[in-house]
Amino acid sequence: MHTLGPFQVFDRETKRIQKDRAASKNGGESSRTVDYVRDEIADRMMERLEDIKRKFGTIVDLGSGSGHFSKLLDPDTTQKCIMIDSSRETLHRDPDSEFEGWSVPADFVNEFNRNSVEVERVHANEENLLQIIGPNSQEAIVSCLSLHWVNDLPGVLIQIKEALQPDGLFLAAMFGGETLFELRTALQLAEVDREGGISPHISPMTDTRDVSNLLGRAGFTLLTVDIDEVKVAYPSMWELMDDLRDMGESNAVIGRRHIVHRDTLAAASAIYKELHGNGDGTVPATFQVIFMIGWKPAPTQPRPLERGSGKTNLKDVL
Numbered sequence: 001m002h003t004l005g006p007f008q009v010f011d012r013e014t015k016r017i018q019k020d021r022a023a024s025k026n027g028g029e030s031s032r033t034v035d036y037v038r039d040e041i042a043d044r045m046m047e048r049l050e051d052i053k054r055k056f057g058t059i060v061d062l063g064s065g066s067g068h069f070s071k072l073l074d075p076d077t078t079q080k081c082i083m084i085d086s087s088r089e090t091l092h093r094d095p096d097s098e099f100e101g102w103s104v105p106a107d108f109v110n111e112f113n114r115n116s117v118e119v120e121r122v123h124a125n126e127e128n129l130l131q132i133i134g135p136n137s138q139e140a141i142v143s144c145l146s147l148h149w150v151n152d153l154p155g156v157l158i159q160i161k162e163a164l165q166p167d168g169l170f171l172a173a174m175f176g177g178e179t180l181f182e183l184r185t186a187l188q189l190a191e192v193d194r195e196g197g198i199s200p201h202i203s204p205m206t207d208t209r210d211v212s213n214l215l216g217r218a219g220f221t222l223l224t225v226d227i228d229e230v231k232v233a234y235p236s237m238w239e240l241m242d243d244l245r246d247m248g249e250s251n252a253v254i255g256r257r258h259i260v261h262r263d264t265l266a267a268a269s270a271i272y273k274e275l276h277g278n279g280d281g282t283v284p285a286t287f288q289v290i291f292m293i294g295w296k297p298a299p300t301q302p303r304p305l306e307r308g309s310g311k312t313n314l315k316d317v318l
Helices: 012-033 036-050 106-115 126-132 153-163 181-195 208-218 237-246 262-276
Strands: 056-062 078-085 118-123 138-144 164-175 221-234 283-295
Touching (some): 012 237, 138 153, 153 164, 181 262, 237 262, 237 283
């Protein structure tokens, strides 16, 4: 029986088990074949990091998974990454030799290790960040597609800000509220038609309008928030659901149904194709992604001038 607190939306233990199973299936091969979404988003996050002309001694990758973002770090700009994830199997799925900042043949790994990014893996609950690392201790904290499974998102953002040094960077990507809207609507319509009701099958996600407010309330400054989409075509709804399971992204909402009738799923598949199908017979799945950048306040940061301190009349400019 679950004891529900004010922010208990997700069953974190169920989510850990789902991720462990996904990462260990077929020796990790099933998990690797569905890395395409996380790898794509990690690439887009890296583009944003590269726009920040700064070198980091250490970057903390919160909810790192198998290191989709950490593997892209350049040893010329980052010396070490600390990967933190609640799933031990996911955290240790891939060897350190893959974290080189570039592709190196296995025979030459030792030769290039002196120029690689040092990797430290920490198996811990991402929701308890300040129990893992101390306050005012980190230059940069990143998170690639893990915050949508956090129960207390405002609290975790505050912990991230507290863990950063003054003028420390927070860079993250998380799924937005329009993610998998095609699957959600198909399942809801099928349940209403076949069973006369609706139950949650897809995780509730943060609305894009809330992210800036949450970052501001947590104490971050110099905010940048933007939205992007990744669209993937699948042969049918069934392949999408298989891939979500192998990603460790199955439903973990408290109070979810554990069994869905086969005829309901069949009806949902037909509705999905009818409402959203592509002309080539495939069906699309939309992953909406919210990218966010925030900085811990510091006296050296640029600040807006005080109201009324301007010396040029706007009328003269116009």
